[in-house]
Amino acid sequence: MFYREVGDLKTTYRSDQQVLTITQERYAIFALLAFMYAVVPFIADDFWLNTVIIPALIFSLAALGLNILVGYAGLISLGTGGFMGVGAYACYKLTTIFPDVNIVFHILASGFFAAAVGVLFGLPSLRIKGFYLAVATLASQFFLEWAFGRIAWLYNYNDSGAIDAVNRSLGGFALTEPYGDTKFQYLVTLTIVVFLTLIAINILRGRFGRSWMAIRDMDIAAELIGIRLLPSKLLAFAISSYYCGVAGAMLVFLSLGSAEVESFDILNASFPVLFMVIIGGLGSIIGSFLGAGFIVVLPIIISTVPRFFEIDINSATVEHFRFMIVGALIIFFLIVEPAGLARLWQITREKLRLWPFPN
Amino acid sequence: MTLTKSAVLGVAVGAMLTTSFALNAQAADGHYIPLTTYRTGAFAGSGTPNANGMHDFFTMLNQRDGGIGGVKIIVEECETGYKAQKGVECYEATKGKGALVYNPYSTGITLQLIPKAPIDKIPVLSMGYGLSAAADGEKFPWIFNAPATYWSQASGVIKYIASRNKGDLKGKKIGFTYLDVGYGREPIPLFKALAKKMGFELMLLPVGVKEMQNQASHWLQVRKEKPDYMIIWGWGAMTPTAIKEAAKIRFNMENFIGVWWSGGQVDVRPAGKGAIGYHAMTFHGASTDIPVFKDIIKHVVDGPGKTLTKKAEDVKEIYYMRGVFNAFVVAEAIANAQKITGKKNITGADMRKGLETLNLTPARIKEAGFEGFIDSLKITCKDHAGANKMFVQRWDGKDWKKVSDWIEPMKDLVRPMLEEAAAKYVADKKDWVTQKCS
Structure with missing residues (x-):
């Protein structure tokens, strides 16, 4: 009923190797993209765009970046917040030093700074693995937090110690928060996220992705079949950090408007992104999006529910409930499906493909 | 998960999303x-x-x-x-x-x-x-x-300390412990300017949000460096912790002065008798x-x-x-x-x-x-x-008591600095909305 795969034949190698091999799914994705581009800007108001959808997209990108490292290359990192921060601060420095260069270019370029820092802190990954590596990346997180707070050059010696909003435009329209129109910010965010996701899918399908997965599954075997561990692992750190860095830059310039160290500390960035990856599904691209949606959207929906039904409840109580409900749901989902939301989707999809025949 | 279950879940999620879009602000x-x-x-x-x-x-x-x-x-x-x-x-x-x-x-x-x-x-x-x-x-x-502003207040604190030293702060050492976020960092430029102008030594002691409830090492440093006065720009759990630590190292509370956000009962109560003598700025009465x-x-x-x-x-x-x-x-x-x-x-x-x-x-x-x-x-x-x-109040173990006259901030010093900082803030921002005052 749902899937009609009969007659969906592949006659060329090209069509056999495309990203989505099932025609229906391809159309579904096109339809989803069309919906995201053409419908969402008109039905969602500024609140939903600015506090839910844009952050969800940006965090999806960060989760995707971390997923490359944790899910595909098997290298645990707690330094995501730091790498996002590097992107944000790099973008701020770039755009204040070169104000005439397009901000989107700066956002994409700032990822390279994050990648460089990621490679630097990824060096120990050749020698240490697992929890020990997590501790090493934690050190990078602490160092970067310290740097953002203490090196005044990074925030242009602002007395507030925060990087504040700069007014930059794209194609003649103000883009950066808070100057730009939220719908415009949304479209730019969506475009960057879609573009980078497409690249990530292809990297992961290709030689790099396969070598990372080989390392993840058994590094000695990977080495024996000719994969050089150090360059592969460092490349994983570089690409992962690139994505995190771009996400950090987008977070500041397209969503928050200004940021302090606090936005990139371990509790506000590193852990949530790691949870997104774990709940969404390790080693899954769709999982990164589902996980980010879960962690970003759910708390906000929970806190708007009483407001929606006009229940008179004190905001602190809502906050306490929110913590409890989100915590309970995380545990619930992990018990129901430890492999994450992506696995749930995968099972559903398999069943739908076979439907009405059970397997 | 069975198909019905997932269908129910799907419908629920869909319904949630559609209602959420309808949650327009009115x-x-x-x-x-x-x-x-x-x-x-x-x-x-x-x-x-x-x-x-x-x-x-x-x-x-x-x-x-x-x-x-x-x-x-x-x-x-x-x-x-x-x-x-x-x-x-x-x-x-x-x-x-x-x-x-x-x-x-x-x-x-x-x-x-x-x-x-x-x-x-x-x-x-x-x-x-x-x-x-x-x-x-x-x-x-x-x-x-x-x-x-905080800058006015910072000038007021120093003015008050100076008044207790017959206007002379040369060679004195004043410690400044602050919550290491935008709030606590805000007065630093003014303290630096004043230190230069009045010849006292400024000792900065930032306290991160994470270390807020554990300031033992900070106060150890205070004990070592023996500043004559301590000024605190704390908020939340930072101030009561600092006062407790200060009491522990027997820092003279009479020389410990808080910003007006470090001068509530919640800040001094946890230290009990140790907090007696602690001073804080304020701009309104306590009765x-x-x-x-x-x-x-x-x-x-x-x-x-x-x-x-x-x-x-x-x-x-x-x-x-x-x-x-x-x-x-x-x-x-x-x-x-x-x-x-x-x-x-x-x-x-x-x-x-x-x-x-x-x-x-x-x-x-x-x-x-x-x-x-x-x-x-x-x-x-x-x-x-x-x-x-503004004025200074002192905690006597039960109540906040006013101990100074109304203090006028150093307007002639602060105002030009404020204007300079404002100009700097606005300088690199295109289309910043300003106004002309007649």
Whole structure:
């Protein structure tokens, strides 16, 4: 009923190797993209765009970046917040030093700074693995937090110690928060996220992705079949950090408007992104999006529910409930499906493909 | 998971998403005042009385006078946990409902809202906190930080210390311990300038949010370096911890002076007797023996008004009183805006005008029941802080007692610095909205 795969034949190698091999799914994705581009800007108001959808997209990108490292290359990192921060601060420095260069270019370029820092802190990954590596990346997180707070050059010696909003435009329209129109910010965010996701899918399908997965599954075997561990692992750190860095830059310039160290500390960035990856599904691209949606959207929906039904409840109580409900749901989902939301989707999809025949 | 289950789940998620899109903000009928509060987290100790004070004063006005100018006040709280990011979320969630003014109660949130205010045309009143430079009304038309900026206050603290040393601070060592966020870092430029001018040595001791409740190493350093005075810019759990640590190393409490956000009962109580002698700046009295608090207790705390204040005793909290003062300024600005525009229901832009021409004369202060509690307050187009006077209070183990005269900040030093900082803030921002004051 749902899937009609009969007659969906592949006659060329090209069509056999495309990203989505099932025609229906391809159309579904096109339809989803069309919906995201053409419908969402008109039905969602500024609140939903600015506090839910844009952050969800940006965090999806960060989760995707971390997923490359944790899910595909098997290298645990707690330094995501730091790498996002590097992107944000790099973008701020770039755009204040070169104000005439397009901000989107700066956002994409700032990822390279994050990648460089990621490679630097990824060096120990050749020698240490697992929890020990997590501790090493934690050190990078602490160092970067310290740097953002203490090196005044990074925030242009602002007395507030925060990087504040700069007014930059794209194609003649103000883009950066808070100057730009939220719908415009949304479209730019969506475009960057879609573009980078497409690249990530292809990297992961290709030689790099396969070598990372080989390392993840058994590094000695990977080495024996000719994969050089150090360059592969460092490349994983570089690409992962690139994505995190771009996400950090987008977070500041397209969503928050200004940021302090606090936005990139371990509790506000590193852990949530790691949870997104774990709940969404390790080693899954769709999982990164589902996980980010879960962690970003759910708390906000929970806190708007009483407001929606006009229940008179004190905001602190809502906050306490929110913590409890989100915590309970995380545990619930992990018990129901430890492999994450992506696995749930995968099972559903398999069943739908076979439907009405059970397997 | 069976198909039915997943179908149910899918429908549920779909329904949730569609209803959520329908959750459009609707304009509220009345003076809509959103409050970004923090009743949870490590700053709840300071945030809760503050929020209660603001809330109760507005409720009292609704109960006693039927609102302001015949229009009820609608207060909506949004919990931030003192997190700037959450504060922005709250701002986005409430700005579309006709918000008149934001009182962030967090310098971090204020900094985030400063560039947004002119675009959304909603003023920000950061009462005695926030960006000092915003006192320059020509550069920051939408931001108000009356009754005084942090820089004014910093100059006041030093002036007070100097007065205890016959005006001479040469060779003295003054330690400055601060919460290492935008709030605590704000006064540093002024302290540095003063150290240079007056010849004292400044020792900086930042305390990160994570180390807030564990300051043993910081105070060990104080013990080693033996500063003559300590100044603290703490908030939430930081101040009580610092006072306890200071008592532990037997630092002379008479030489320990807090910012006005480190001078509540919640800050000194945990240290018990050890806190006796601790000083703090303030810009209002500590006695609840004035008509307005009696009205709040009568109409709200013990009366029919809805409140989260548990007992009449809680009204005596310094931060509660400050919340009331803050709400009073907002209420007066609303009344002023109604008077100027002749409208009953005002907008954020009207509110800005109301704040900018606010003049709380002694007569008005007496009429409103605040006599003896606050000094007169006048905001002008040029000066959004007013650089008003402040005084020092001392904790005697039971009450806060006024121990200094009203201290005039060093206006001639602070104002040029403020203007310079404001110009610097605006310099690299294209299309920044400024105004010319006649």
